[in-house]
Structures are given as structure tokens and as C-alpha cells.
Amino acid sequence: MYALWNTLGLDEPNMRWVLFGTAFLSAVSAWVGTFTYLQKKSLLGDAIAHGILPGVAGSFLLSGQKNAAYIMIGALVWGFLTVLAIEWITRKSHLKPSTAMAIVLSAFFGLGMMLLTQIQNSGLPDASGLQSFLFGQAASLLPSDILVYSIFALVALIVLLALYRSLTFVSFDKAGAQSMGFSPQTSGTVLSILVVIATAIGIQSIGLILMAALLITPAAIARMWSQRLWTMLMLAGGIAAVSAISGSLISFSGKSMPTGPWIVMVLFFIFGFSVLFSTHRGLVQRAFQKRKNRQIIQRENLLKALYHLREQKGEQAEFTFEEIQKKRMFSENDLQRILGMLKRKKWVLQGKNGWTLSGEGLNEGRRITRLHRLWELYLSQKMRLKEDHIHPIAESMEHIITEDLEAQLLHELDYPELDPHQKRIPYDTPAKS
Amino acid sequence: MTPAIDIHNLTASYERKPVLWEIDCQFPQGKLIGIVGPNGSGKTTLLKNIMGLMKPDSGYIRIFGEKLDKVRHRVSYVPQRETVDWDFPADVMDVVLMGRYNPKKLFGRISREDKDIAIEALSRVNMLEFANRHISQLSGGQQQRVFIARSLAQKADLYLMDEPFVGVDAASEDAILNLLTEMKNNGKTVVIVHHDLQTAYEYFDHIALLNTRLVASGAAEEVFTSDLLQEAYGGRLTVLSRIGELIAKKDFPIREKGQEEN
Known part of the structure; x- marks a missing residue:
């Protein structure tokens, strides 16, 4: 066990920082993502993640160094710009939000890539590692970076807790919430800001391109296993943390392997497993x-x-x-x-x-026959169906009718003796007859 | 007594098309009130304007003689059942407790008292045994009753319900109707949007007949005359609806600023 611990590099305090830090950041992203999932704004995370690239590249271009604090500031600014651009286009044109998102996402990402190429050609000393912003390189994280990201994550978490009820209510019933004095606009704006933060904190560990997966996939998985918001949040956070840790460990074991793709693969594996085996509408x-x-x-x-x-x-x-x-x-x-x-x-x-x-089989056979004939009678009496139409329907309904329904049928038809084909409707007769 | 709702010269549009023209009426306190009219007559729009969910083009509304914000805690609104996501991860109790949420409190918590209130509300709609059932597993009528329980949990004086009898089984309809009568007997005012003429007369004390304009508003027996019903249900005013479409298409304002004095 200890040997495994060592080979994975966990004896190094640095590594432990990186791993648990990434797990925490991922969990926060998943919590924020759960609310975007519930508000059916799953694409928003993807749009913002791509939209912040110019900010990340720009902060590097201005400061000349790869510093987490500058990166966060650049990312936040461009994240807001992305949100504003999408909202403005949606409001001023007749386009649907998803169209506006696709347009803004690709335009901003294109701009970011231009800046990134500019930097790589500039010969700045740090420029070589910029690739990691796209696909994540958890191993290159310093404890000081983790600290900066974690502070932002903590702020996001506190805001999320403060507005937990408001966000929940608005996601479920916008008009109802508004009628009680909650403001859907405010909580919508706050959620957008939270998505910007949740995306930006994952830049170095997961990378921009795949960050959307960490916002949405854990929520989607958790929904398949839980029916209440609180358990859904616990599960989503847990799944994100586990995927982040295992994805990072796998990527550490290979040489300069990017972290993001591995984390996403782990997530997708859990997702596939859930589609098959979940207790809530699972295929199996x-x-x-x-x-x-x-x-x-x-x-x-x-x-x-x-x-x-x-x-x-x-x-x-x-x-x-x-x-x-x-x-x-x-x-x-x-x-x-x-x-x-x-x-x-x-x-x-x-x-x-x-x-x-046998005696028991007889009761059961009689019950099915009775249900069949009762249903035929119901169809012809209450729904006025012709006699040649009723048999096939009764053939399938006889297996579905519950005891409750049977009692109601008997009551409504007043314990009839004969079905429409003049066959006797059999009852469990008392012993004397 | 001040009227529960006082509507002044309300003109309102939906997606820029005016659907309510110059509505002017009052609803008394302590009565069961029906807003009745055919499909597309602006019933829901009227309710949304009363609840401040839409901005009117002109006119204003007073509730218990005040602006809505001052008396919001005394008013409860039940939207149409289909407008919410019944696949949301919540059970019946979670939804009813939403009636106890306080928009002014950050980090809000649910107290023992809130829970007791929610339990009482659920038992008044005969849904207590379903408290831990997921909301997607309920029938339409049961969902409606949960919605009404959430509204009861708000402990308001004025209740506005949008089509609570649509898609509801007979048992739920009876339960809801009994509850409404009970609420009225306790001095509450209940306003209901309703499209079914057959039942409107027996359900309501006071009726507002609506068809994009107010056809009549008053005691049920005064309003339910064949002339007025014919006017409300006998088709639209064609010129009125055509001008509405023009306004939407050409982006004209519904009210001009600085009008000439009449």
C-alpha cells in the first residue's frame, strides 16, 4: 500500500496539494454545474469556457508570466463579456440563446487562439506551457496556484450556499418564485457569474476545452441515482472529486500526459455505467x-x-x-x-x-378471466365500443388492472353476471355454492 | 371595505401584442371570484399583471389598497401546473416548504414551525401520506393539490390560482372545491382563472367575464345572462385583434408619451 502511495508520488506534499486541491475545485464546479443543469442551461458552461480564452492569453501577454491570480482576473473579465454578449444578442435579435452561444463561443475562442499563437511566437520564457490551458496539466500546478483558485472556489461556494433556496425555487418554478419576491433576473445573473468562476478555476487542471464536462456530467450522473436535490448535490460533488483524483493520477503515470482528457474519460466511464445500471430509469x-x-x-x-x-x-x-x-x-x-x-x-x-x-392456480385463472370479461363489458357499456373491437384491448388490459381498479370496475358495473359475449363473469364463490 | 384587488385602466400585451384593453374593475374581499373567458381571452395575462410578473403598458393595480410590494406577504399565487418542471429532483414536502422560503434571507433555513405549517397544509389537501413521494410520480390532480398546499403554507389573505381544475380527476376537483369554500368561510379571498362555463356559475360568487376586454364584472347571477355570455364567448372583435397584430408587427407604441388633452 505504502509502495503504491510512493509510486504515485503521494509522499510528496506538493503532489498531495495538487490532488486534493483539484478534487475540491472540481467538486465546486460540479455544484455550480448542477444548477445550470437544473435550469437547462447546460451549454452555458461550454460557451463560457471557450469564451474566456482571450482573457487567459491576454493576461499572459500583459504580465509576461503564468500567474494564477492574473489568469483568474483575465478569465473573469472575458467570462462576463461572454455572458453579456450572449444576453445582448438574444435580447436584440430574434435568435435563440443556443444560437447566440454558438456564435459567441466560436468567435471568442478564435480570438483567443490568435493571441495564443502570438504569444508562442514571441519567445517569452514561459510561453511553452500555454498548451496546458487548453487541455489541463495538473502536474504543473504549484501549491500557490491551487491556493489562488481555491479562494475563488470558496467564494463561489459561499455565494451558492447563500442563494441555495433562491436558485432552487427559481429553477423549479420561475413564476412562483417571482410572485413571492424572489428575483429570477438576479439569481440568473449570479448563476452566470458562478459559472464563470467555476470554469476559470479549472483552467490549469482540466483545461478550457473540456471544462464543460466537469460542470454538466457529474450533475447528469447524479440525477440518475437520486431523486432529491440535496443527495444529487452530494453525489455530483463526490463524483467530480473522485474523477479529478483518479484522472490526475492516471495522467501523472504517463509522460507529460494532459490531465483534462483523463478526467473526462473517467467521468464518461461512470456516466456509461450509470446509463446502464442506474436505479432511476437505467437500461438494465x-x-x-x-x-x-x-x-x-x-x-x-x-x-x-x-x-x-x-x-x-x-x-x-x-x-x-x-x-x-x-x-x-x-x-x-x-x-x-x-x-x-x-x-x-x-x-x-x-x-x-x-x-x-391447483386450487391457487384456479383462483388466479379465474381472476384473469374475470378481469378480461369485466373490461370487455366496461368497453362496450361505458365507451360504446363495438363487440368485435373489445377482445384485443381486454387481452392486454387484463394483465395491468390492479386490485384497486378491479374494485372500482366492479362498483361501477354493479357486479355484472355476463360479459358482452354472454359469457359468465366468474367470481370467487363462497363455500356453500 | 377596501376591495381585495382594484384594477385601473389596465392595458397589457403579451409578446408585444395587446391582449388586455383598458380593464377597469374591482374584486371584493372574502369571496370566491372567477375570471372567466374563452381561450386566449387574456385571463392568465391579467393574473400575471396582478402579481407583477409582467409590466403593463398602462394602468395600475392596488391590492388591499396598496402597491403589491407592500402587501406581497399577504398574497399567494399558484401558476398553471404545466408551467413548471415536474421532473425536478424534489419530493412533495420539498415543494410545499418552498411556500415558507423567505426572499429576504440569505442562508435561509427551514424551522420546526415551517415544517409544521407545511404538514398542516398537506393534510388540508389530503396529501399528507404522499409527503415523501417524488413529484414526478403524482397524478395531475395530486400535483395540483401539492401546488395548492404550497400556496396555503404561505399563510396569505388573497389567493390567485391559474386554472386549478384543468387536468384534474374528480376526487381532486372535489377536494379542491371544498378547500376553496373552507378558505372563503375563513375570510380569505380566492381568485381563480377558469375557462369552463359549465361549472363557473356554481363555483363562484363573483365573476369577471373577459375576452381581451372586460365584458362584465359582478355577482355571479348578474353576470351570467345570456347576452353577456354571448358577448364574451361569441367570438372576438375582429378589428380589435387586427389592430393588436399590427402593433406587434410594426413595433408601434401602445401608449404615446405627452398625449394631447382630450
């Missing part, structure tokens, strides 16, 4: 649910078929494989499998001459 869970539904439908259809056979041929009869198949089209494999399953459940019994329903 949904597939399982579908499979389960299919099994229930097949099982209920078989029980119903056996019940119908019993209605026709008498209570004592046992039914062969072929008879069942003639009643309802099951493939050989399916029928064998479902019968096996129902036998294990003790809902069907296998006799000398074939299959028959």
Missing part, C-alpha cells in the same frame, strides 16, 4: 422489468387458457399439451417452460392424462 433495470412483465403475461395467459378449457370440459378433466396448444398458440419451448415454472409454484398439477389447475 428496464430490460429486467420488461422481461418480468413478459413472464407475467405468459404465465397469466396459460392460467387463463387452462381455466377456459376447464369451463368447456368440466372440472375433473386433465388437459394434454396439444389441447392447451390448440386453445392458445404457445411455442413448444415456451409452453414447456411456463408449465415447469407454474408446477414449481404449485399452481398447476401434472396428472396421469395431462395438466390441471
Whole structure:
């Protein structure tokens, strides 16, 4: 363990600073990003991240050195300019915000790249490392840089806490919040400022181009695992910190590998995992649910078929494989499998001459038949559907109707005896009859 | 008694198109009041103007005889249910507690008292058992009741609700209607935007009939005459709506500054 600690360079206090600093900065970015996600302004982070490049390059051009404080100032100024430009275009033209963002983003980024090339050709001593602003190079961070960024992050965090309720309310119900005296304009402006800070603090560790991922992806992942804002924020912060640390460690192990892409890859891995396995609309869970539904439908259809056979041929009869198949089209494999399953459940019994329903199976078969016929009656009585239209609908509804709904159906139809095809609607009869 | 709401010469537009012309009316206190009219008649716009969510082109509104900002804590507004994001990560309790948020307080916290108030509000709309349910799992009627509970939690004297009966099941409709009557009996004023003529007469004591202009405002039995209803529902004034479209298209002002004296 200690050896691993050493090889990763964690015995150096410098490295520990960098790692935990990056984790903190990333978490703050993710928290701010969660609110942009909730206000459906996911693109704003990307626009601002690209828009601040001229500020970063400009601060270097003016000061002649790579200093975190100057970088932050340049980034903040151009971040605000980006926000203002987007708002101005949206207000004064008929363009949608996303169009305005795309236009401003590319124009400002182009300008930034021109400045950056200018710097690289200038032969200034520090100029070589400017690449790291684009893709991040956590290893090049000094503890003093981390300190500067962390102070800004802390300010952002305090503002976020102070306006937590206002931002939440406005994100959920703008008009409602405004009617109580909250100002959507103010909280919108504050959020934009927070996004500028959240983007700028990640310049050196993640890099401008990929910063948007750190704002939005943790929020999107967290939403898949949580249903309440507070847990969503905790998760998003945690995911961002873990990705930042592991992404940095991976990039340290290679020679001058950029940090940003690795952090984004880790995030994307977690995202992919969540799409598949999340408890909230995850693909795997949904597939399982579908499979389960299919099994229930097949099982209920078989029980119903056996019940119908019993209605026709008498209570004592046992039914062969072929008879069942003639009643309802099951493939050989399916029928064998479902019968096996129902036998294990003790809902069907296998006799000398074939299959028959057990007491429990009988109840279940009767229930499905009853629901089917009740629904047919409901369709023809209340919805006035023609008799030849009602059977296929009832075929699927019989599997869905809950006990509640059944009770309501019975009440509304007043415990009917016959369905529209003059078939008896079967009830769980009391013992005497 | 000062009227709950006093509207003076209100002209208002939506996306630059005037949808309310010179509305001038008063709503009494302690009554169930319906703002009734066909689709696109400016009902929601009127409510938004009362709540200060839109700037009118002309005219002004007084609530309990004061400007809105002075009496805001006595007024509660329930927007149309579809205007909010019901997939927001919050449960029923979270939403009702929003009624207790205070815009003047930074770092605001929820107190024990706030929670008790929210619980009481939820039980008044029969939704207490759903307190921890996520809001996306509710039916339309249940969502509406949660919204009304949030409004109750504000402990206001005047309630403005935009179409609370739309997309609501029969059980919720009964629950809401009983609650409104109970609120009225406790001396509250409730103003409701409503588009359904069938039910309007039995629901409300006082009705304002609206169709981009005020057709009538008064006690339900006075307003519900076939002439007035015909006027409100029998189609638009074509010239009026055409001039509205012209204003929007050509960017003309609705009110000139420094008008000639009449």
C-alpha cells in the first residue's frame, strides 16, 4: 500500500496539494454545474469556457508570466463579456440563446487562439506551457496556484450556499418564485457569474476545452441515482472529486500526459455505467422489468387458457399439451417452460392424462378471466365500443388492472353476471355454492 | 371595505401584442371570484399583471389598497401546473416548504414551525401520506393539490390560482372545491382563472367575464345572462385583434408619451 502511495508520488506534499486541491475545485464546479443543469442551461458552461480564452492569453501577454491570480482576473473579465454578449444578442435579435452561444463561443475562442499563437511566437520564457490551458496539466500546478483558485472556489461556494433556496425555487418554478419576491433576473445573473468562476478555476487542471464536462456530467450522473436535490448535490460533488483524483493520477503515470482528457474519460466511464445500471430509469433495470412483465403475461395467459378449457370440459378433466396448444398458440419451448415454472409454484398439477389447475392456480385463472370479461363489458357499456373491437384491448388490459381498479370496475358495473359475449363473469364463490 | 384587488385602466400585451384593453374593475374581499373567458381571452395575462410578473403598458393595480410590494406577504399565487418542471429532483414536502422560503434571507433555513405549517397544509389537501413521494410520480390532480398546499403554507389573505381544475380527476376537483369554500368561510379571498362555463356559475360568487376586454364584472347571477355570455364567448372583435397584430408587427407604441388633452 505504502509502495503504491510512493509510486504515485503521494509522499510528496506538493503532489498531495495538487490532488486534493483539484478534487475540491472540481467538486465546486460540479455544484455550480448542477444548477445550470437544473435550469437547462447546460451549454452555458461550454460557451463560457471557450469564451474566456482571450482573457487567459491576454493576461499572459500583459504580465509576461503564468500567474494564477492574473489568469483568474483575465478569465473573469472575458467570462462576463461572454455572458453579456450572449444576453445582448438574444435580447436584440430574434435568435435563440443556443444560437447566440454558438456564435459567441466560436468567435471568442478564435480570438483567443490568435493571441495564443502570438504569444508562442514571441519567445517569452514561459510561453511553452500555454498548451496546458487548453487541455489541463495538473502536474504543473504549484501549491500557490491551487491556493489562488481555491479562494475563488470558496467564494463561489459561499455565494451558492447563500442563494441555495433562491436558485432552487427559481429553477423549479420561475413564476412562483417571482410572485413571492424572489428575483429570477438576479439569481440568473449570479448563476452566470458562478459559472464563470467555476470554469476559470479549472483552467490549469482540466483545461478550457473540456471544462464543460466537469460542470454538466457529474450533475447528469447524479440525477440518475437520486431523486432529491440535496443527495444529487452530494453525489455530483463526490463524483467530480473522485474523477479529478483518479484522472490526475492516471495522467501523472504517463509522460507529460494532459490531465483534462483523463478526467473526462473517467467521468464518461461512470456516466456509461450509470446509463446502464442506474436505479432511476437505467437500461438494465428496464430490460429486467420488461422481461418480468413478459413472464407475467405468459404465465397469466396459460392460467387463463387452462381455466377456459376447464369451463368447456368440466372440472375433473386433465388437459394434454396439444389441447392447451390448440386453445392458445404457445411455442413448444415456451409452453414447456411456463408449465415447469407454474408446477414449481404449485399452481398447476401434472396428472396421469395431462395438466390441471391447483386450487391457487384456479383462483388466479379465474381472476384473469374475470378481469378480461369485466373490461370487455366496461368497453362496450361505458365507451360504446363495438363487440368485435373489445377482445384485443381486454387481452392486454387484463394483465395491468390492479386490485384497486378491479374494485372500482366492479362498483361501477354493479357486479355484472355476463360479459358482452354472454359469457359468465366468474367470481370467487363462497363455500356453500 | 377596501376591495381585495382594484384594477385601473389596465392595458397589457403579451409578446408585444395587446391582449388586455383598458380593464377597469374591482374584486371584493372574502369571496370566491372567477375570471372567466374563452381561450386566449387574456385571463392568465391579467393574473400575471396582478402579481407583477409582467409590466403593463398602462394602468395600475392596488391590492388591499396598496402597491403589491407592500402587501406581497399577504398574497399567494399558484401558476398553471404545466408551467413548471415536474421532473425536478424534489419530493412533495420539498415543494410545499418552498411556500415558507423567505426572499429576504440569505442562508435561509427551514424551522420546526415551517415544517409544521407545511404538514398542516398537506393534510388540508389530503396529501399528507404522499409527503415523501417524488413529484414526478403524482397524478395531475395530486400535483395540483401539492401546488395548492404550497400556496396555503404561505399563510396569505388573497389567493390567485391559474386554472386549478384543468387536468384534474374528480376526487381532486372535489377536494379542491371544498378547500376553496373552507378558505372563503375563513375570510380569505380566492381568485381563480377558469375557462369552463359549465361549472363557473356554481363555483363562484363573483365573476369577471373577459375576452381581451372586460365584458362584465359582478355577482355571479348578474353576470351570467345570456347576452353577456354571448358577448364574451361569441367570438372576438375582429378589428380589435387586427389592430393588436399590427402593433406587434410594426413595433408601434401602445401608449404615446405627452398625449394631447382630450
